[in-house]
Amino acid sequence: MVSAIRSRDESAMAHLYDRYSPIVYSVALRVLGDTGAAEDILQEIFLQLWRSPELFDSSRGNLAAWLSVIARNRAIDTLRRWRPITDIADVIVSTEKDMSAETDRTRAMERVREVLGDMPGSQRQALELAYFDGMTHSEIARKTGEPLGTVKTRIRAGLLTLRKAFS
Amino acid sequence: MNVHEEFAEDLALYALGSLERDERLALEKHLEECAGCRRELDLLRGDMSLLALSVDGRVPRAHSRQRLMRAIGRERRTRSTRRWLTVVPWFAAAALAILAFVVWRSNVGLREVVSRLRQHSADQQAQLEKARSVVTTLTSTDAMRVTLVAAKTPPQPQGKAFYVRDLSSLVLIATNLPSLPAGKAYELWLIPTSGAPLPAGVFRPDAHGSATVLNPPLPRGVEAKTFAITVEPEQGSSAPTSQPVMLGSGE
Numbered sequence: 503m504v505s506a507i508r509s510r511d512e513s514a515m516a517h518l519y520d521r522y523s524p525i526v527y528s529v530a531l532r533v534l535g536d537t538g539a540a541e542d543i544l545q546e547i548f549l550q551l552w553r554s555p556e557l558f559d560s561s562r563g564n565l566a567a568w569l570s571v572i573a574r575n576r577a578i579d580t581l582r583r584w585r586p587i588t589d590i591a592d593v594i595v596s597t598e599k600d601m602s603a604e605t606d607r608t609r610a611m612e613r614v615r616e617v618l619g620d621m622p623g624s625q626r627q628a629l630e631l632a633y634f635d636g637m638t639h640s641e642i643a644r645k646t647g648e649p650l651g652t653v654k655t656r657i658r659a660g661l662l663t664l665r666k667a668f669s
Numbered sequence: 670m671n672v673h674e675e676f677a678e679d680l681a682l683y684a685l686g687s688l689e690r691d692e693r694l695a696l697e698k699h700l701e702e703c704a705g706c707r708r709e710l711d712l713l714r715g716d717m718s719l720l721a722l723s724v725d726g727r728v729p730r731a732h733s734r735q736r737l738m739r740a741i742g743r744e745r746r747t748r749s750t751r752r753w754l755t756v757v758p759w760f761a762a763a764a765l766a767i768l769a770f771v772v773w774r775s776n777v778g779l780r781e782v783v784s785r786l787r788q789h790s791a792d793q794q795a796q797l798e799k800a801r802s803v804v805t806t807l808t809s810t811d812a813m814r815v816t817l818v819a820a821k822t823p824p825q826p827q828g829k830a831f832y833v834r835d836l837s838s839l840v841l842i843a844t845n846l847p848s849l850p851a852g853k854a855y856e857l858w859l860i861p862t863s864g865a866p867l868p869a870g871v872f873r874p875d876a877h878g879s880a881t882v883l884n885p886p887l888p889r890g891v892e893a894k895t896f897a898i899t900v901e902p903e904q905g906s907s908a909p910t911s912q913p914v915m916l917g918s919g920e
Contacts, residue, residue, distance in 0.1 A: 527729040529721045570721030614722040632687040633720045658681035661716040
């Protein structure tokens, strides 16, 4: 589909939007909490993909995961303008999970929610504050009143739990 | 490849963009040298992307799609215009080069024409100057006229006529002419091969007996058989009224 976009195929772009816009939009909305701002991020990301489809290639991971990380990073950048997280060209997502099909994505979403639901509340909170609110570990420690080391440990352990669930 | 334990937790925070500056710089330096930690970082980024799947699936409003497709349509048009605009200067440059060549060739041609005309004009000017000089020498009142004859022969009246039929051009130079009584003048006649004599100028000699007739009015293309000079009333005659005092035919 990305190669069709490289050939300036507008219908391929429309198809790609229909397939991946919910994940991009949902992530941006979760971070920003504002539909207008989330739509701006959505527009920005898909327009950039249209302008520079070479930014994505399969070595960067699967497209759904890559787009979701871009959406999250862009939204966090919007939230904290002064501290950009990363450039779009630097994003590489290493995941074996294929999420190009709607059913795969739905199944993966259910599994992620299940894993997060099984985590201790403080661990899930630390992960979500880092991922969706773009907080540094010091900010999370201040907010939760927990030691820095504990926050770091919880975040790493939370990510490893997710990895294990999908391995 | 193993992960360095002292960096393991920082790697997770780094993947999330949550590591603070000093620790981030230290980790980045380590990552440059450690393939094991780089591999772990990639895996953590994959793990992190899974968190995106925890969000509630929300579908953007329909107008977002329309907005995107409109923007893409505009970009397509702008790109094709830009592509055309990038070609235009090359066409313009090529046209300009061709025009410059044509103008240059034309300029060279014109220069050659001007050069030839200048040369022709200079030649004409030279010929004109030469002709003027000849005419001035022949007709000037200051000119010293000398007629050379056999030794011990007294000076005789002489007339030299130069006639070009096709130009109707006639010049007479006469010397040693006897002076004439008042009311009389010499008249030159062109006697054609057929027909009556044509008057070709009335003149009186100067104190030295010299006289000149220059291009009298004559019909064009008359074949001359003989030239003659008669004495006529000073206003001239339309036909000779006396016998010729001088007579000559073409040589």
